[in-house]
Amino acid sequence: MSQHLPSPYRPEAGIVSAALAALEGALDWPAAAAAARPWVDAVRRHPPPFWAMESLLKEYPIASAEGLALMRLAEALLRVPDAETAIALTADQLGRADFDGAPDSPLARLSQAAIAMSKKMLPDGGQEQGLLSRLGARTVVAATLRAVQLLGRQFVLGQSIGEALGEAADARRRQPNLRHSYDMLGEGARTEADALHYLESYRDAIAAIAAGGDAQRSPADNDGISIKLSALHPRYEDAQRARVLAELVPRVWALCQQAARANINLTIDAEEVDRLELSLDVFEALALQVAREQPQWQxxxxxxxxxxxRAQELVAHVAQLGRRLGLRFMCRLVKGAYWDAEIKRAQEMGLPQYPVFTHKHHTDISYLACARALLDAGDVIFAQFATHNAGTIAAIVQMAGGTGGFELQRLHGMGEGIYREVLKDPSIRCRVYAPVGQHRELLAYLVRRLLENGANSSFVHQLADESVGMQQLLVSPLWLEREAALPLPPQLYGASRRNSEGVDLTVESMRAPLLAAYETTRVPTVPLADVASVGDAVARALAAGRHWSRAPVERRAAILRKAADAMQTQLPQLCALLVKEAFKTWGDAVSEVREAIDFLRYYADEAQRLMQPLALAGPTGESNELRLTARGAWVCISPWNFPLAIFTGQVAAALATGNSVLAKPADQTPAIAAEAVRLLHAAGVPADALQLLHGPGETVGAALVAQPGIAGVVFTGSTQVARIIHRALAAKDGPIVPLIAETGGINAMLVDSTALPEQVADAVVQSAFRSAGQRCSALRLLCLHEGIADTVTGMLAGAVRELVIGDPALLATDVGPVIDREAWEGIARQVERLQRTATDRHPGLEPGSMPLHAGVPMPDQARHDGRFFIPPQIFEVASIAEVQQEIFGPVLHVVRWSGDPAAVIDQINALGYGLTLGIQTRIDSRAQALAARAHVGNVYVNRNIIGAVVGVQPFGGEGLSGTGPKAGGPYYLQRFCAEQTLTINTTAAGGNVALLA
Incomplete structure (x- = not known):
């Protein structure tokens, strides 16, 4: 389906200029500020009640240790099921803050009654020793828990829809021009069961709202409901567009019919940028049905x-849709809820621009421009303006010109002071966005509100800060910053190294070149190297290396950068080749090409940094210099699971340091390696300085390793093969040859009971099953605290059931095939063993996936178009010690733990591997202590454990997982070099001239 809107990745200044132009003649900001000034003055003279968000943020600013501790406790404490972890969490957070010095106010007294007392009474660091016994500690944690519940209650209208409706009725008696839009709290669905639960919750809420409403009134005069599409479908994402339209639209349409019969407002809430086009598809499909069956419903x-x-284009699109269908929509304009996440996503993906504004006042300009467009479209849109900013409210009232064809909105528990003043004008209507749900469901919502409104640039924060003067508080936002407030994603690493450019596959214009390249790309046949000619290849490499090593490091670095630029230009073709030869999904393919580009640029920079002579201190009359020099010809043996990135990284490291290279790619993926070599040769690497020798490891690889004159071997692959290479090198006569080996691991993730199950499920599914589990860093062992094990394993099974297994060339595919029949057979044997010895938590398969049964299919069932598939597998084992070897595929072991998490780390260490470890906890001191205790190369806290970025997360392990140094890190190139110290007696020519001078 074609895109409704332009690309979100456009220069910020141009978009803001257009918004400013749209506001010309429509808004007199000085007049708006003058109208807002009395409201602000009244709020500051009569501040909101102590439980309001503004008061909380004034007392405990989010940037302070106290505010951060409060936010962390609010986010996690209510969901912790066991006392020991609750004690540890409370002690950890309160130990970082000083609540004793809080001002004397009702809120301070409330917080001090539990929080300050908790800090004093809790055992130090959550251990047994302390001022109180464990019983005392539990009592104080209970008091802290109660304080957090009281805090949460201020921002939830009710724990049930019935309770919320009662509270709303009381509020309306006090303020007749108030209406409510109820938001049923909860995270997005990860499973079909979650989605059906939220659907039932919405149905019940609409029925209750309808019972208390009046179908004869307009929706603007009735209470309404807000729904989140991601809560109603477990795969609400662009890649699953067909499935979403087939399955989600009927669910939402049933809710729409229910709301239409009651004549109440149903608003589809906003989501992240990458879901906007999908949201419009769903909205348009529903609007068509409204036009056909409920055209009178507004x-x-x-x-x-x-x-x-794209906000202004979005308003225009919705207005155009309304005119085309003869409908009038209710549109809520908000400033946005995921800003930090959108910034991070754009940086991580290497996108050309940010999809959101980076200056706060640019968002304000956009808001005002959209507000004007909504008001101008009053024939097809009833505008709803959600804001707590007094200046923005005054500007909207001014632009509306007293027509009254709009409403204002605020969040429950926030903005009460300003709206107390604004609503003294009886012609202005206000709707309260009212969260409904249990306290534990409030957590994510509350933290988001704290972050948004606690920021220094937030109007709510500044309103509560009396040091911010009236002029500053109501300053005009109508001015343009030409440059983004943050470095653009391509400049993320500064001027010296350009970030590789990625692709947002949800944007049609960005994914189209990849799909076009797939249609024309063919996998060429790469000739096998003759084992008998390996000696000649080494001789040529040694000769070429002497010339290559003498080239200035700046020239070698320039050649690598040129090759990186060529890879960037050829990204669609390289991705297509990865999909066809290595069975990569499109997302994995894009990531791999970017990693290869990053390796080339990073090692070019590093070589220039390291390979400069280093002057050393010494006695007068003498100069001392340390130099790094090339070792000679290196053998680079790369794997099939990252046939471009790891291949390029190994080769680039050797070349950057002046070595020549004999590159032996994986048997299964020679074509992508050959293309990388072609690009490097075209960039200027001499042909004999980089030679590709394709063939079986047992023959070609073994012959290369055995050759005399080889200066070093760099290998990525299995621990078993690394041992064979190590023994072969050790058995050779002559110099001791260095081996750089990166091997696999039984990578673990430890999850305690403070972790958010939804976040854990997302991280585990990505870590264990992305790339069909065929990553060195993939998750193999999940260690769950017993208090949350059932919840998380159930969520995992449901989430994995929604994955699509199939052709990696299809955008909807999540899990592609394993690399070949040999790999499939090895995994199948291990799965059959686990089916006999472990508890099968297999999630089954989504009917739309490959037609495989729940277990491991037989070869004829697994093989499709020459490829072999294994569905994701989950097995629970009794102990960590049972997991003795890595299964290189989509197979996850789960084990339960209790007691001391340090003991779990010790058991993981005892396995002997040491590549990646994940830690999921909200106890900061615990994360630090466990990371320090673990014998692993890469530790990831509260995220997935895959996708290490060059120069950001240097990658490599210890023990059975590798020799080091870390690829993509500042110490990697040194291993490819020899060291030479040059000492010159400068007095030999007649005396110490420098000293005498």
Whole structure:
């Protein structure tokens, strides 16, 4: 389906200029500021009650240790099921803050009653020793828990829809021009069971709202509901567009019909940038049904985020849709809720621009421009303006010109002071966005609100800060910053190294070149190297290396950068080749090409940094210099699971340091290696300085390793093969040859009971099953605290059931095939063993996936178009010690633990591997202590454990997982070099001239 809107990745300044132009003649900001000034003054003279968000943020600013501790406790404490972890969490967070010095106010007294007392009474660091016994500690934690519950209660209208409706009725008696939009709290669905649960919750809420409403009134005069599409489908993402439209639209349409019969407002809430086009597809499909079956209903609506770069086009698109279908929508304009996540995503993906504004006042400009467009489209849009900013409210009232054809909105528990003043004008209507749900469901919502409104640039924060003067508080936002406030993603690493450019596969214009390249790309046949000619290849490499090593390091670095630029240009073709030869999914293919580009640029920079003579201190009359020099000809043996990135990284490291290279790619993936070599040769690497020798490891690889004159071997692959290479090198006469080996690991993730199950499920599914589990860093062993094990394993099984297994060339595919029949047979044998010895937590398969049964299929069932598939497998084992070897595929072991998490780390260490470790906890001191205790190369806290980035997360392990140094790190190139010290007696020519002078 074609895109509705332009690309979100456009220069910020141009978009803001267009918004400013749209506001010309429509807004007199000085007049708006003058209208807002009395509201602000009244709020500051009569501040909001002590439980309001503004008061909380004034007392405990989010940037302070106290504010951060409070946010962490609010986010995690209510969900911790066991006392020991609750004690550790509370002690950890309160130990970082000083609540004793809080001002004398009702909120301070409330917080001090539990929080300050907790800090004093909790055992130090959560251990047994302390001022109170464990019983005392538990009592104080209970008091802290109660304080957090009281805090949460201020921002939830009710724990059930019935309770919320009662509270709303009381509020309306006090303020007749108030209406409510109820938001049923909860995370996005990870499983079909989650989605059906939220669907039932929405149905019940609409029925309850309808019972208390009046179908004869307009939706603007009735209470309404806000729904989150990601809560109603476990795969609400662009890649699953067909499935979403087939399965989600009927669910939402049933809710729409229910709302239409009651004549209440149903608003589809806004989500992340990458879901916007999908949201519009769903919205348009539903609008068509409204037009056909409920054309009189004017309560259907959509939330629009003004911080998105496409906000103005979005307003125009919705208005155009309304005119085309003869409908009038209710549109809520918000500033946006995922700004930090959108910034990080754009940086991680190497996108050309940010999809959101980087200056706060640019978002304000966009908001005002969108507000004007919504008001101008009053024939097809009833505008709803969600804001707590007094200046913005005054500007909207001014632009509306007293028409009254709009409403204002605020969040429950926030903005009460400003709206107390604004609503003194009886012509202005306000709708309260009212969260409904249990306290534990509030956590993610509350933390997001704390972050948004606790930021220094937030109007809510500044309103509570009396040191911010009236002029500063109501300063005009109508001015343009030409440059983004943050370095653009391509400049993330500074001027010296350009970030590789990625692809947002949800944007049609960005993915189209990849799909076009797939249609024309063919996998060429790479000739096998003759084992008898290996000696000649080494001789040529040695000769070429002497010339290559004498080339200035700046020239070698320039050649590598030129090759990187060529790879960037050829990204679609390289991705297509990865999909065809290595069975990569499109997302994995893009990531791999970017990693190869990053290796070339990073090692070019590093070589220039390291290979400069280093002057050393010494006595007068003498100069001392340390130099790094090339070792000679290196053998680079790379794997099939990252046939471009690891191949390029090994080769680039050797070449950058002046060595020549004999590259032996994996048997299964020679074509992508040959293409990398072609690009390097075209960039200027001499043909004999980089030679590709394709063939079996047992013959070609073994012959290369055995050759005399080889200066070093760099290998990525299995521990078993690394041992064979190590023995072969040790058995040779002549110089001791260095081996750089990166091997696999039984990579583990430890999860305690403070972790958010939804985040854990996301991290585990990505870590264990992305790339069909065929990554060195893939998760093999999940260690779950017993208090949450059932919840998390159930969520995992449900989430994995939603994965699509199939052709990697299809955008919808999550799990492609394993590399070949040999790999399939090895994994199948291990799965059959686990089916006999472990508890099968296999999730089964989504009907739309490959037609495989729940177990491991027989070869004829597994083989499709020459490829072999294994569905994701989950097995629970009794102990960590049972997991003795890595299964290089989509197979996850789960074990439960209790007691001391340090003991779990000790058991993981005892396995002997040491590549990657994940830690999921909200106890900061615990994360630090466990990371320090672990004998692993890479530790990831509260995220997945795959996708190490060159120069950001240098990658490599210890023990059975490798020799080091870490690839993509500042110490890697040194291993490819010899060291030479040059000492010159400068007095030999007649005396110490420098000293005498």
């Amino acid at each position: 309560g259907f609506g959509l939330a629009l985020q003004s911080y998105q770069s």
